[in-house]
Amino acid sequence: MIVEATGLTKSYGGTEVLSGVDLSVREGEVIALLGPNGAGKTTTVRILTTLTRPTAGHATIAGYDVVRAANKVRGVISLTGQYAAVDDNQTGRENLVMVGRLMHLGRGPARQRAGELLERFGLAGAMDRRVKTYSGGMRRRLDLAMSLIGRPRVIFLDEPTTGLDPASRLTMWEAIGELVRDGTTILLTTQYLEEADRLADRIVLLDRGRITASGTADALKSRIGGERIELHFTDAVDALKSVDVVGGLADGVLVNLPSDGTAAHLHSVLDELRAQGLHPARVSSHRPTLDDVFLTLTAKETA
Amino acid sequence: MSHEGFAAAVSDTATMIDRSVRLTRRNVDTLFVSVLLPVLMMTLFVFVFGGAIETGTRYINYVVPGILLLTTGYGASNTAMAVADDMTKGMIDRLRSLPVRSFAVLTGHVTASVVRNAVSTAIVLLASLAMGFRPNASAAEWFGAIGLLALYVVALSWLAAGLGVIAKTVESASTLSFFMLFLPYLSSAFVQPETMPRWLRPISEHQPITPVIETVRSFLTGTPLGSSGWIALAWCSGLLIFSVIFASLLYRRRTSN
Ligand SMILES: Nc1ncnc2c1ncn2[C@@H]1O[C@H](COP(=O)(O)OP(=O)(O)O)[C@@H](O)[C@H]1O
Ligand SMILES: [Mg+2]
Numbered sequence: 397m398i399v400e401a402t403g404l405t406k407s408y409g410g411t412e413v414l415s416g417v418d419l420s421v422r423e424g425e426v427i428a429l430l431g432p433n434g435a436g437k438t439t440t441v442r443i444l445t446t447l448t449r450p451t452a453g454h455a456t457i458a459g460y461d462v463v464r465a466a467n468k469v470r471g472v473i474s475l476t477g478q479y480a481a482v483d484d485n486q487t488g489r490e491n492l493v494m495v496g497r498l499m500h501l502g503r504g505p506a507r508q509r510a511g512e513l514l515e516r517f518g519l520a521g522a523m524d525r526r527v528k529t530y531s532g533g534m535r536r537r538l539d540l541a542m543s544l545i546g547r548p549r550v551i552f553l554d555e556p557t558t559g560l561d562p563a564s565r566l567t568m569w570e571a572i573g574e575l576v577r578d579g580t581t582i583l584l585t586t587q588y589l590e591e592a593d594r595l596a597d598r599i600v601l602l603d604r605g606r607i608t609a610s611g612t613a614d615a616l617k618s619r620i621g622g623e624r625i626e627l628h629f630t631d632a633v634d635a636l637k638s639v640d641v642v643g644g645l646a647d648g649v650l651v652n653l654p655s656d657g658t659a660a661h662l663h664s665v666l667d668e669l670r671a672q673g674l675h676p677a678r679v680s681s682h683r684p685t686l687d688d689v690f691l692t693l694t695a696k697e698t699a
Numbered sequence: 700m701s702h703e704g705f706a707a708a709v710s711d712t713a714t715m716i717d718r719s720v721r722l723t724r725r726n727v728d729t730l731f732v733s734v735l736l737p738v739l740m741m742t743l744f745v746f747v748f749g750g751a752i753e754t755g756t757r758y759i760n761y762v763v764p765g766i767l768l769l770t771t772g773y774g775a776s777n778t779a780m781a782v783a784d785d786m787t788k789g790m791i792d793r794l795r796s797l798p799v800r801s802f803a804v805l806t807g808h809v810t811a812s813v814v815r816n817a818v819s820t821a822i823v824l825l826a827s828l829a830m831g832f833r834p835n836a837s838a839a840e841w842f843g844a845i846g847l848l849a850l851y852v853v854a855l856s857w858l859a860a861g862l863g864v865i866a867k868t869v870e871s872a873s874t875l876s877f878f879m880l881f882l883p884y885l886s887s888a889f890v891q892p893e894t895m896p897r898w899l900r901p902i903s904e905h906q907p908i909t910p911v912i913e914t915v916r917s918f919l920t921g922t923p924l925g926s927s928g929w930i931a932l933a934w935c936s937g938l939l940i941f942s943v944i945f946a947s948l949l950y951r952r953r954t955s956n
Binding site: 495499543 | 702711725788789797799
């Protein structure tokens with residue numbers, strides 16, 4: 397396990413904002429830490445990237461303890477924070493070369509690496525412009541490029557697309573997708589289920605400082621049941637009658653029943669109903685989304 | 700590629716100095732204001748109030764050393780804001796998550812501050828010559844005046860860096876450093892302390908800026924030096940040592956939670 401955390405706890409002035417978070421990430425895995433605002437995502441990332449000490453618990457990255465061997469950890473990770481850490485009054489290239497020099501690549505190789513990354517993130521055309529003229533999406537991409545200069549083994553991305561417009565978000569997803577294809581280990585945080593679903597191999601749900609669920613998107617979805625068919629009748633009596641025939645639950649003119657998601661099952665349901673003279677006006681099939689998972693699990697916690 | 704040892708620390712510091720100097724050079728507004736304000740003050744004092752202030756010499760010869768220290772104060776408050784900006788936005792987190800001497804960010808800002816102050820002080824000095832300032836200093840005296848001003852600027856810049864580290868926001872950094880702008884007005888910069896109200900006089904005579912001004916004035920225009928030289932040197936060295944420790948401790952505290 398390249399990232400291994402046990403019982404991470406953090407308190408600020410007596411208030412516990414992280415309560416015993418366990419986390420392990422395999423090399424090459426992409427993990428999304430998914431949670432609403434204030435869940436403790438940034439706190440978790442700050443502990444793992446050596447910026448904050450945990451109140452209790454411990455964590456290692458590539459075998460190095462984040463507290464006792466902080467400098468070793470810093471040599472293998474990179475952080476792209478929630479707010480882009482770029483200098484507005486330097487050009488894109490200057491920002492990158494600065495980080496390259498801090499990584500002690502030497503001036504020549506630093507410039508070369510900067511050039512590669514600018515090309516890769518679609519910033520080559522703007523590299524000699526000051527960053528203050530960049531769009532929000534360009535700044536985020538530059539920020540990401542800056543964190544890749546030293547070829548880190550584990551990349552931390554804290555809410556990489558929060559605040560971006562849909563088009564920029566898509567470009568950012570593509571950029572992250574490329575890192576994923578390279579086989580880099582990534583831990584990203586997000587408030588967007590769609591983003592977690594799209595980028596991550598595994599999703600860890602964080603709510604008020606606790607992990608409430610963890611697994612692949614599909615596994616999480618199946619936790620609240622599989623696919624469902626919804627039959628819409630024009631008459632509530634028909635709805636009740638059809639429950640006697642095919643099962644499920646009636647709610648007014650709606651009937652909701654479990655399904656395996658195949659067309660064959662849908663066919664057989666409709667055939668059985670027709671045999672009894674029951675004709676739904678509309679049929680829809682419903683696949684649970686991560687939103688359902690999220691709401692269900694978070695609601696359970698509150699209850 | 701090594702990140703350990705003295706050479707690595709020197710390299711990181713050089714990189715951050717490069718960065719801060721470049722940012723300073725591009726922030727033309729800041730440089731403009733830090734030159735324009737002292738020049739305006741100088742114009743105001745020399746041509747408007749100067750005639751009414753009795754100093755025993757031509758007023759411009761009296762006021763220039765104070766104006767030079769005023770210039771430094773403006774420069775230092777910009778440094779506090781630049782440091783606060785890095786501490787409160789993402790830059791410090793980026794540096795701290797890399798195997799880098801992140802303290803180099805402060806050294807970078809202090810160095811840029813010294814460079815910026817050298818430029819603005821030179822411009823203000825040229826403006827004062829144009830307005831009739833006539834120093835009669837020897838080469839050694841010029842050297843002494845410039846050396847003392849440089850020491851003062853370095854000390855004040857470290858103090859400003861420390862204030863930038865404790866400030867929660869860029870705005871509060873600017874507020875915290877306000878006294879650096881204010882102190883020259885309560886010194887012998889514009890009027891002789893003997894002409895001030897009785898209760899204000901001790902403050903004016905014993906605050907650090909007065910001996911610095913008196914020393915620079917003595918070197919440049921030949922007024923009596925007295926013990927001001929040693930007192931100024933002691934103040935500036937003390938302030939430098941205090942400020943470097945102050946900035947380092949605060950930096951460590953701010954980055955260790
Ligand atoms: N330095 C701090 N001092 C006090 N409280 C903090 C600090 N940092 C974070 N918190 C609190 O910890 C909780 C979790 O914050 P955070 O980790 O930033 O959440 P997220 O990134 O998921 O939005 C929040 O309630 C926040 O107010
Ligand atoms: Mg956050």
